[in-house]
Amino acid sequence: MATPTAEEIRDWMVLYLGDLLGMDPKEIDTATSFEAYGLDSTAAAGMSGDLGDWLGIKLDAALASEFTTVDALAAHLVEHLREEAR
Amino acid sequence: MSREADPAAPFQTLVELCRHHASVRGPELAYRWLRDGEVEDRTLTFSQLDLEARTIAAQLQASGLSGGRALLLYGSGLDFISAFVGCLYGGVTPVPVSAPRRNQGLSKLHRIALDSQATMVLTTETLLEDAHIRCREDSVLGTLRCFSTDSLPSALAERWQEPDVSGETLALLQYTSGSTGSPKGVAATHGNLLENQSMIAEAFGHSDETVFVGWLPLHHDMGLIGNVLQPLYLGIPCTLMAPEAFAQKPVRWLRAISRYGGTTSGAPNFAYELCVKRVPEERREGLDLGSWKVAYNGAEPIRPETMERFAQAFRPYGFREAAFYPCYGLAEATLFVTGGLSDAPPVTSTFDGMALNRRRVAEAGDDPSGCRRLVGCGRPWKGLKVIAVNPATSVACEPDEIGEIWISGKSVAQGYENQPGLSEATFHAHLADTGEGPFLRTGDLGFVRDGQLFVTGRLKDLIIIRGRNHYPQDIEWTVGLSHPFLRPGCGAAVALEANGEDDRLVVIQEIDRKGAAALASEGSQAAEALSLAVRAAVVRQHGLRVHDLVLIHPGTLPKTSSGKVRRRASCEQYLNGTLPMVYPEIQSTGVVDRQRAGARHASHRVQTPGES
Structure with a gap:
């Protein structure tokens, strides 16, 4: 897999959250916090696990409590992937 | 060997x-x-x-x-x-x-x-x-x-x-x-x-x-x-x-x-x-x-x-x-109270659901929709005693009666640190008729049948989600402080049982007049802001997702004459759809709506209309 862009990572998360929360992905605002969508710590850890699998890297279980929106997490991951590639 | x-x-x-x-x-x-x-x-x-x-x-x-x-x-x-x-x-x-x-x-x-x-x-x-x-x-x-x-x-x-x-x-x-x-x-x-x-x-x-x-x-x-x-x-x-x-x-x-x-x-x-x-x-x-x-x-x-x-x-x-x-x-009770034989399969029995709601134990009738399956939690070991007791009269239950689970034995703990009153009430209960005791009052409801303990619910309003206990008053406190338009002390947090999945948290909360006015003028935008504030606060403080939030008019939450929140009555009104919601047409905030979350109130087994 080519290194995904921030937009691709955002799209992945929006689809994932839509599926998890039973919402239309179109309704998910990428600047709204995961907390506000009611993502609890078990679900947030689960997302980091699945996201890590998709990206092929190991992600910290508590990542979503540090980067609290889709936008922030995607931006962080793009930076992280860039550093890994170096 | x-x-x-x-x-x-x-x-x-x-x-x-x-x-x-x-x-x-x-x-x-x-x-x-x-x-x-x-x-x-x-x-x-x-x-x-x-x-x-x-x-x-x-x-x-x-x-x-x-x-x-x-x-x-x-x-x-x-x-x-x-x-x-x-x-x-x-x-x-x-x-x-x-x-x-x-x-x-x-x-x-x-x-x-x-x-x-x-x-x-x-x-x-x-x-x-x-x-x-x-x-x-x-x-x-x-x-x-x-x-x-x-x-x-x-x-x-x-x-x-x-x-x-x-x-x-x-x-x-x-x-x-x-x-x-x-x-x-x-x-x-x-x-x-x-x-x-x-x-x-x-x-x-x-x-x-x-x-x-x-x-x-x-x-x-x-x-x-x-x-x-x-x-x-x-x-x-x-x-x-x-x-x-x-x-x-x-x-x-x-x-x-x-x-x-x-x-x-x-x-x-x-x-x-x-x-x-x-x-x-x-x-x-x-x-x-x-x-x-x-x-x-x-x-x-x-x-x-x-x-x-x-x-x-x-x-x-x-x-x-x-x-x-x-x-x-x-x-x-330190931790372990009852369990079955380790090499035997779990015991699942079917009972009459309506009877259980009335705290009675009866075999399931012919109508499968009225049945409730319960998993047996085994029996006490090594001389521990476990009985069901009528919590109002402190008399041991008849075999077909559901009561509070009481325990006595050597692994019952000493009490709550620093809380002599609460410890006495919880750890030193005696049967009213025989004087037998002391027993630990667990606050859980259940019955013993064919040597198996069946747990049917919680006497207290304890909300248990993912194995963790949450006191409704804690969650209500958090909600009441999460946004200035919400009235502290005027909310009810209840758990709904959802078909074989984790219980779901529903919050019913009064807004104040300013909030009502804001909802009237700004509509769904104001409702959305309130909803986000509540959900974020509850996740942060309790690690729980609010599955449905219902905003109601000031002064309409069911309370006792002494001003205590009546959670059971609130939950019944929620399930019947009779809560006085503020502008119900804009309150589509629940991620899971009432139909999907619906089912029984976990603590009180209130039946939804249409569900037997």
Whole structure:
């Protein structure tokens, strides 16, 4: 897999959250916090696990409590992937 | 040949027990830690554990802290175990707490420190600096001595002196999530802990060939009494990982059981459900669950559907349904109360649902839609007595009557620390007619049928989600303060049972006039802002997702004449759709709507219209 862009990572998360929360992905605002969508710590850890699998890297279980929106997490991951590639 | 299940009967204290294991099986593995739930990171043999415990104990003794209480502030890892045993070796009572996350306040820790009269905090080098900085600001926490227990020179161990402890000495203050302002610390002695360990060993059919695998939080009763102390009691190996590692990839739990040949491993119901959902077929490859003899399931309502789904999913990988071990317990009884025979399949019985709602036990009728399936939680062991009692009259129930579960026996704890009134009411109940007692009142409802305890609900309004207890008043408090338009003290938090899944949290909350005006003028935008504020606050403070939030007009929440919130009545109105909602047309805020979440109110078994 080519290194995904921030937009691709955002799209992945929006689809994932839509599926998890039973919402239309179109309704998910990428600047709204995961907390506000009611993502609890078990679900947030689960997302980091699945996201890590998709990206092929190991992600910290508590990542979503540090980067609290889709936008922030995607931006962080793009930076992280860039550093890994170096 | 395997030893009998009760290797430690002659010991009076956990200190004697640990010293014994160190001397007879010193080089054998006691605990193994899996980093990220996968990589072997650290191990402790029985003699290493003994050495670390003596080192920590010597430090505490040299600091003049023997006889005191210590907050154990640890992340996930084996350091917690050494510190726990180190406290006991030093004649100090351990008070396990969860390390607050960065975005959580210190208020809970503050209250526990105050209530337990702790004089010290034990933690790790990594957490120490952070703990110091944060605790310094706090009026209570700032006065405590802080020690990092993972960097002490082991030469200290030479100076350890055996503490003067007996079976009656306090060995644990186990804090349960108490209601606002009143944390409850269950006081358990060495005698309580050893009696409970002996019961678990016998009921679970444990021997020196038992192999433990676990991921439950170590500072919680089930993780501590079950996964840490039972292996220590038996002198057998235990492989552990962090709860976050499990939550991130539930398959790690099953892989660890496969890899280490785990024979006993368990969790609350939600974990089995999570495995079914999050370990799809392609991730099951290579699993070998044939060694798993006791898959205990406790601490939250046990769903027959979950056990069926789990068994179906993992039968091809060696899982045997007879391994399921439904059990019942609570911190006030140290932990374990009832469980079945370890080699027998779980007992699921079908009852008349309408009768159960009226607290009566009746065989199911012909109409399958009116039936309710309940999982039996087995029977008490080793002389423990468990009965159902009418909570209003304190008279033992008739066989067809549901009542509060009362317990008496040697593993019932001493009481709640610092709460003589509450302890007397909870731990020293007597039957009104015969005077028999004292009994522990559990607050749980249930009945005994054919020697099986069936738990039907909670007498108190306790909300239990994912094995953790939440007091509705705590959640209501959080909600009331989460937005200026909401009226504190005018909300109800209730749990709804959802078809075989985790209970769901519903919050009913009054808004004030300004809020009503804002909703009138701004409509859905204002409703959305309120909803976001409430949901964020509840997740932050309680780790819970609000499945439905209903905003109602000021002064309309059902209350008693003395102003107490009537949760049951609120829930009934919610389910009938008769709550006076503010602009119901714009309140489409629930992620799960009432139809989907609908089903019965978990605590009170209110039936939804149309559901029999």
